Amino acid sequence: MVEQRALSLSELENLTEAELETLIIDQKSDDARYILGRLLMEGSSEKIKKNEKKGVNWIKEAIKNGHMLALEYKTYYEIRFDNQPKLNKILKNLETIVDKTKSTRACNTLAEFHQVQDKKEDQKENAAKYYNISADQGCQLGIHWMGVFYHLAFGVPKNVERAIEYLSKSARAGNGQSCHQLFLIYSDEKEGFMNVKKAYYYLEKGILNGVSLFDSLHAFFKLHQDELTADFLQNKKPAAQVNKDDKNEVLNLHEAYVNEMKNSFSNALSRDRLYMRPVGFLMEQQIWMVGVLSKYFVSQVLRFNHQDFMRALKQDLPPILGEMGLWILTNYANRQREKNKTEKRKMVQVAIEIVKKYLENGFDYLGQEGKYNLMNKYGPKKCPAQQIKREDLQFIYSWLHYAPQSWYKHQIKLEEELKADEEKRKNPDAFKKCTFCQAPESNLRKHKMCSACKQAFYCSADCQKYDWQKTHKVQCKELQKNMPKTK
Numbered sequence: 001m002v003e004q005r006a007l008s009l010s011e012l013e014n015l016t017e018a019e020l021e022t023l024i025i026d027q028k029s030d031d032a033r034y035i036l037g038r039l040l041m042e043g044s045s046e047k048i049k050k051n052e053k054k055g056v057n058w059i060k061e062a063i064k065n066g067h068m069l070a071l072e073y074k075t076y077y078e079i080r081f082d083n084q085p086k087l088n089k090i091l092k093n094l095e096t097i098v099d100k101t102k103s104t105r106a107c108n109t110l111a112e113f114h115q116v117q118d119k120k121e122d123q124k125e126n127a128a129k130y131y132n133i134s135a136d137q138g139c140q141l142g143i144h145w146m147g148v149f150y151h152l153a154f155g156v157p158k159n160v161e162r163a164i165e166y167l168s169k170s171a172r173a174g175n176g177q178s179c180h181q182l183f184l185i186y187s188d189e190k191e192g193f194m195n196v197k198k199a200y201y202y203l204e205k206g207i208l209n210g211v212s213l214f215d216s217l218h219a220f221f222k223l224h225q226d227e228l229t230a231d232f233l234q235n236k237k238p239a240a241q242v243n244k245d246d247k248n249e250v251l252n253l254h255e256a257y258v259n260e261m262k263n264s265f266s267n268a269l270s271r272d273r274l275y276m277r278p279v280g281f282l283m284e285q286q287i288w289m290v291g292v293l294s295k296y297f298v299s300q301v302l303r304f305n306h307q308d309f310m311r312a313l314k315q316d317l318p319p320i321l322g323e324m325g326l327w328i329l330t331n332y333a334n335r336q337r338e339k340n341k342t343e344k345r346k347m348v349q350v351a352i353e354i355v356k357k358y359l360e361n362g363f364d365y366l367g368q369e370g371k372y373n374l375m376n377k378y379g380p381k382k383c384p385a386q387q388i389k390r391e392d393l394q395f396i397y398s399w400l401h402y403a404p405q406s407w408y409k410h411q412i413k414l415e416e417e418l419k420a421d422e423e424k425r426k427n428p429d430a431f432k433k434c435t436f437c438q439a440p441e442s443n444l445r446k447h448k449m450c451s452a453c454k455q456a457f458y459c460s461a462d463c464q465k466y467d468w469q470k471t472h473k474v475q476c477k478e479l480q481k482n483m484p485k486t487k
Contacts, residue, residue: 006027006029006031007023007031008391009031009035009069009391010308010389010390010391012031012032012035013035013039013045014047014307015032015035015047016047016048017036017040017047017048017049020032020035020036021036024036030061030062030065030066030067030070031067031069033058033059033061033062033065033067033070034058034059034062034067034069034070034073036048036055036058037055037056037057037058037059037060037061037062037070037073038055038059038073039055040052040054040055040058041055041056041059041077042055044314044315056074059073059074060074068096068097068100068101068103071093071096071097072093072097072101072103072105072106075090075093075094075097075106076105076401078090079109080405080408081408091110091113094106094109094110095110098110098130098133102133102137104133104134104137104139104141104142104395105401107130107131107133107134107139107142108130108131108134108139108141108142110126110130111126111127111128111129111130111131111134111142111145112127114126114127114130115127115145115154121155124154124155125155125156126155127145127149127154127155128146128149128154128155128156129155131145131146131149132146135166137394138394138395139395140170140173140175140288140292140395140397141288141397143166143167143169143170144166144167144170144175144177144178144181144288146162146166147162147163147164147165147166147167147170147178147181148163148167148181149163150162150163150166151163151167151181151184151185160185160191160192160193163181163185164182164185164193167181167182167185168182171202171205173291173292173295174209174288174291174292174293174294174295174296175209175288175291175292176205176206176207176208176209176210176211176287176288176290176291177206177211177285177287177288178206178288179202179203179205179206179209179211180202180203180206180211180213182198182199182202183199183200183202183203183206186198186199186202187199187203187220196224196227196228197227197228197231199220200217200220200221200224200228200231203216203217203220204217205335207261208261208328208331208332208335209290209291209294209328209331210287210288210290210291210324210328211287212262212265214258214259214261214262214265215258217258218254218255218258221251221254222251222254225247225250225251229244229250230244232250232254233250235338236253236257238253264327265324265327267323268322268323268324268326268327269323269324271322271323272322272323272324275322276410277318277321277322277323277324278318278319278321278322278399278403278407279318279319279320279322279324279325280322281403281404281406281407281410282319282404283404286402286404289319289397289399289402290319290320290324290325290328291328292397293316293317293319293320293397293399294320294325294328294329294332294351295332296316296317296396296397297312297317297320297329297351298329298332298344298347298348298351299347300388300393301313301316301317301351302347302350302351302376302378302379303378303379303380303383303386303387303388304379304380304387304388304389304390305379305380305387305389306369306372306373306379308389308390308391309366309372309376309379310363310366310367311390312390312396313358313363313366314363315398315399315400316396316397316398316399316400317399318399318403319399320355321355321358321359322355322359325355326352326355326356329348329351329352329355330352332348333345333348333349333352336348347378350375350376350377350378353375354366354375354376357375417442420442421442432447432457433447433457434447434457434458434459434460434463435450435456435457435458435463435467435472436458436463436464436466436467436470437459437463439459439463441457441459445459447459448464450464450472450476452476452480453475453476453479453480453483454483455479456472456475456476456479
């Protein structure tokens with residue numbers, strides 16, 4: 001009898017509900033239980049209709065059998081959606097997950113919890129302990145925070161050399177907040193590592209990866225103009241001839257450079273917030289994501305096949321799919337040009353074109369495999385030997401893992417509105433219209449009925465007031481006359 005090969009998690013995600021249930025029955029597969037439960041809860045599969053209650057039951061069954069991914073998924077689900085999360089239970093579950101699997105995500109969550117409870121020294125030490133477990137496995141969040149902790153002597157002895165080692169590694173991965181921390185080290189004489197050029201380099205790099213400290217950059221340049229002028233003019237290569245000995249002229253040029261960055265950054269972020277795009281929901285401490293995800297996009301996602309590419313676009317990269325993403329990627333391309341890294345710059349340009357195409361057409365265009373292969377000359381179709389599989393990556397800093405609660409609340413609201421619109425389309429007569437402004441009623445917002453005639457409906461108190469003054473004051477009495485008399 002030939003033993004059947006166990007399917008990978010990504011392969012399981014492509015099965016139908018019936019196929020997953022067959023695996024659960026025939027092979028007692030807890031991986032299948034976990035995947036089926038997750039897909040039912042999320043509604044993220046085109047082959048499986050969303051059913052949250054049913055999905056939770058499958059997840060619970062997998063947890064009973066000791067499936068750690070199911071336990072981790074349900075724990076984070078409770079953190080995000082439970083109105084009254086049981087903190088002790090959540091912490092116990094996270095500790096179990098770390099003990100069994102050393103999950104870096106669970107480590108980072110436990111570390112963050114202890115970090116904010118920093119009044120006691122043992123809380124600081126616990127934060128450092130969990131971030132250190134994460135850092136030892138190569139997680140960028142753990143690496144960043146261990147660098148910060150060694151710099152600030154938070155839960156560990158102060159060691160600026162080790163701090164620089166950790167922070168430099170995280171900065172190379174695109175973490176703008178690590179860049180800012182390096183600026184603080186290299187710009188402070190008291191630390192003993194004062195280096196004006198490195199300080200400026202890291203602050204500028206942090207800004208180009210989303211850290212909005214524009215005024216600090218110009219202030220630092222002004223303070224150390226003599227040391228920084230030559231490199232600034234060399235890298236930026238201004239179109240007009242500039243006299244580097246004229247300090248006011250150079251300072252004005254630098255101020256114009258910073259103001260241009262500041263304005264383009266603000267405009268990009270404002271447009272994304274206007275259209276309720278994911279990056280507009282990022283909290284300040286999460287800004288590291290945009291730089292890290294841009295590098296992930298260019299160095300790895302472009303090497304994915306079409307199926308993995310679409311999954312990455314929908315689950316991992318939403319903060320990059322907007323005006324801010326274009327701003328970050330354009331900065332990335334400019335840095336590659338300054339370093340004369342032509343091939344890398346071309347790769348970034350492909351990523352830029354993909355984001356632009358998404359903004360024009362959504363997922364419809366990119367969802368066509370032929371169009372994707374045509375756009376992406378670095379994908380498996382043209383570079384098969386350099387293909388990367390998403391499931392083989394140890395770390396994916398997915399938006400679905402780090403999105404704040406405000407984003408998920410927004411998504412729930414959108415789902416409710418879409419459902420209401422669909423019901424209205426199917427049964428338009430079931431939805432009343434405002435007697436004054438004709439605004440249709442929805443499931444989310446019911447109209448108020450005139451208590452006197454019971455035949456007029458209003459979407460707001462203002463509409464009721466205006467209609468009363470205009471016509472309803474007279475009509476209401478007539479309508480009341482026609483009302484059936486009650487015994």
